[in-house]
Amino acid sequence: MLLFGRHYRSIWVDEQALETVCVIDQRHLPYRLVIETLRTEEDTAAAIRDMHVRGAGLIGAAAAYGVWLAVCRAGSDPGQAAQAAGRMLAATRPTAVNLTWAADRVCAAVRAAGDPPSARQAAYLEAGRIADEDAASCRAIGRFGADILAGISRRAGRPINILTHCNAGSLAFVDYGTATAPIYEAHRRGIRLHIYVDETRPLNQGSKLTAFELGQNGIPHTIITDNAGGHLMQHGLVDAVLVGSDRTTRTGDVANKIGTYLKALAAHAHHVPFYVALPISSIDWQLTDGVREIPIETRSEDEVLSITGQTSDGRLETVRLAPQGSRAANYGFDVTPARYVTALITEKGVCEASETGLKPFRPD
């Protein structure tokens, strides 16, 4: 991804330092680029829990490297250290399935390796593969998604308007993103588009991260309040909704940032196509009923009761928005049932959001 004129991934190993992982601390964006170094599984867990890093693919890759860091410091039983680290990392955020999936993959590689030096090497290589595969999947999603946008653009015969929610961008994955990848690819192909970016309260991943990413890549965009999407769709101002997913069931129900479901309902009411872009790694093949079965993260009420931004002298400051004594509920995600999803865009192709549609991608 292009940030401040340079290409970055959202996570990488510092090859000059001993067993050190670097991430972009996203709490400082869009104001400053702060690189954080992670040296232990505890550092990694804190970075995930406190959302220095966030987004389904990125927290998966971070968990994979967290297990590697644990194995690096393990004594004679790297398998046990990997397992314990995997459990701790998976518990940091419950909704995205990539955390468990990635930690399990590294644990399996460690178990298969045997002695501690081979285990360290195996964990390092597996974590690297997970990160590389994540970026490659997002790139492929971009190509499939851009074909859809090309069709919409041809039919419209004018610049098209896409609405997106939260940040399913390069910053939420290792590179390219899911919802943003088709946008970047379409822009590269010369398709004229404009993006409506939901600000995405309470943490404002839309106005802080998606708007920042799009701006860095020269994509025309407008930030809207989370409540504006229905109005825009009612007035024919949205050609498609394109969002990501933190966990998708085998039947095509999609958990994504809180507020996504309302966008899907509005899109359905106004016949606006609603696309979800996701890597196959984020499908939970065990689940069939997303509304009942996907665990929804609840976070601190302080995130709702206050807001953080930059002061004119460059400091990050948090101010309270609500009366002292008022309480808040902070649900991180909601589930959009498959019937409201026009299609899923994966790295293996576009499919119907249903058990039948997803069947060709099932590992078993």
Ligand code: MRU
């Ligand atoms: O809470 P976050 O920021 O980790 O939430 C993840 C998201 O950004 C979204 O739900 C996103 O649209 C899908 S995950 C890439």
